[in-house]
Structure formats: C-alpha cells, structure tokens
Amino acid sequence: MSGPRVEILDSATDVAERAAARIAAACAAPSPVLGLATGRTPLAVYAALRERIAPGGLRLDHATFFNLDEYAGLPPGHPASFASYMRRELFDPASVPEGRWHLPDGNGGPAEADGYEAAIAAAGGIGLQLLGIGRNGHVGFNEPGAAHDSRTRRVRLTEQTRQANAPDFPAGTPVPEHAVTMGIGTILEAREILLLATGAAKAEALAAALEGPVTEAVPASALQRHPRVTVLCDVAAGRNLRRMAA
Ligand code: F6R
Numbered sequence: 001m002s003g004p005r006v007e008i009l010d011s012a013t014d015v016a017e018r019a020a021a022r023i024a025a026a027c028a029a030p031s032p033v034l035g036l037a038t039g040r041t042p043l044a045v046y047a048a049l050r051e052r053i054a055p056g057g058l059r060l061d062h063a064t065f066f067n068l069d070e071y072a073g074l075p076p077g078h079p080a081s082f083a084s085y086m087r088r089e090l091f092d093p094a095s096v097p098e099g100r101w102h103l104p105d106g107n108g109g110p111a112e113a114d115g116y117e118a119a120i121a122a123a124g125g126i127g128l129q130l131l132g133i134g135r136n137g138h139v140g141f142n143e144p145g146a147a148h149d150s151r152t153r154r155v156r157l158t159e160q161t162r163q164a165n166a167p168d169f170p171a172g173t174p175v176p177e178h179a180v181t182m183g184i185g186t187i188l189e190a191r192e193i194l195l196l197a198t199g200a201a202k203a204e205a206l207a208a209a210l211e212g213p214v215t216e217a218v219p220a221s222a223l224q225r226h227p228r229v230t231v232l233c234d235v236a237a238g239r240n241l242r243r244m245a246a
Helices: 012-026 043-052 082-091 110-122 159-168 184-188 200-211 219-225
Strands: 005-009 033-036 064-067 069-071 128-131 153-156 178-181 192-197 229-234
Touching (some): 200 219
Parallel strands (some): 005 229, 033 128, 128 192
16 A cells, blocks of 8 residues: 555554664664654653663764754743753753754744755755654644645644643743744655654544545645655554554
8 A cells, every 4th residue: 555654553662662763773874864853752762762872882973863843932941942852852861962953943033944944955854754743633833724835934833732732831831822843845855754643642633644635634644645654653543543554
C-alpha cells in the first residue's frame, strides 16, 4: 500500500525505543541533519537517546538539529520555551554544541523565519524529521486551515492547543497566543518523516490524518503525499485505524 507505513506497537515505551533506534541509526551517518519536535510524546524518545549516549556508543554531537517550532513572546531561557525543553531533554546531556541546534526565533519576524528556511537549506535539508500530532491534527504548530505549502512563519495558536500545553507553564502564566513554526511545505521537504502518536487522545486525529481525505482541515493529512513516512503508534492511538501494521 502506498502512503505512510504504520507500525502499531504494544506500548508507548515500545514507540519510544523504536523511534530512538531510528534516530540513532540516522546519526550513524557522517553529517546527519535531523528535525525534532517537542511536547510530551517525544520525552520518552529523548530519555531513550540519553541512555544510549556513551563513549564508544551513540554520539549526537556531530549532528545538526532543527526544531519545528517555538513560542512567541517568551524571554530567552524561559523554562517553558521549546529551546529550554530541548537543552534539558537532549542537547545539553548529549553535548550538542551551540550552533548545531536551532529553533525558530519565536520573537522574530518574516526575515528571521526566512532565515530559518535558509539555514535548513544551507545544512543540506533535513534528512529525518520527527513529528508528534495534536489532537486537532496539527503538526508543528500548523493548526487546521494551514496551507499544505506553508513555510516557516508566525501563527496564532488555537484555544485547544493552548489548553493542551497549559500544564507546561507555571500556574498563572498564560500560554502564548502565537508561535513561529516550520510550515507544512517545509516539513514535507524532509527526506524521511517519523510521526509518533501515543495514547487514546490521539486516536481520532491519527485516523483522520492517515485514512481521511487530504485536507487543510487536518494538517497531518498532508503526510499522505510524502513518499517516506513511518508512523509509530501504540495500540491506544492506533485503535481507530482500519488498516493494521504491514
Ligand atoms: C511540538 C509540536 C507539536 C506537538 C503536538 C503533540 O514541537 O510541534 O505539534 O508534536 O502538539 O504534542 P504532545 O506530544 O504533547 O501531545
């Protein structure tokens, strides 16, 4: 069957281990360029990668990383920023030097967004892009309605997304209303994509993305048009899928 290859695994732990193995394999190349995601789903992936980092074992310090998105309006170093998340979960423990990891400038304008695209191109493009999926089918912060040829730009977050991410912010600190995200067009240029989905809350969005029509109403449905997408999900997230793992 053409379209995304779907692997339904027993547990979220299995999803994380499989994803970490795939990322580790990609990093065995001489100059790997990876696209990364934040959020709760990849936390276990980054934990699994941290466990693999060892002298003579997995190294990530020669790789170049581009994250999908960053909030607007947060001061540098804010603990809920995606830059802080990535430093904490992966870049610092893996000794990835500054200059090898990149996030969009959440406080930048169109020139900085274009600069992010240019930096990805200058690095040779993204080889492997890790993605999560929002309950509304978003990828990156491309909310429903985003054009499938969209590029890195400032976007407004939906109330649903802001509520979903509220637990990442200290009590009383509102979730920003805007962010800067790679576009769907940017994401689709990655040579290979790994989409992760765990938990029953993602079941509806995953089924719509993989088995529904390709539509701007479901941003992740654009992945149906990419030739090399692997979906790793647990049984809870995969329960609405008609097809089963190949
Ligand atoms: C994160 C991102 C988002 C998340 C999505 C799922 O960089 O771009 O698209 O992947 O919101 O988030 P979790 O994993 O927290 O359910």
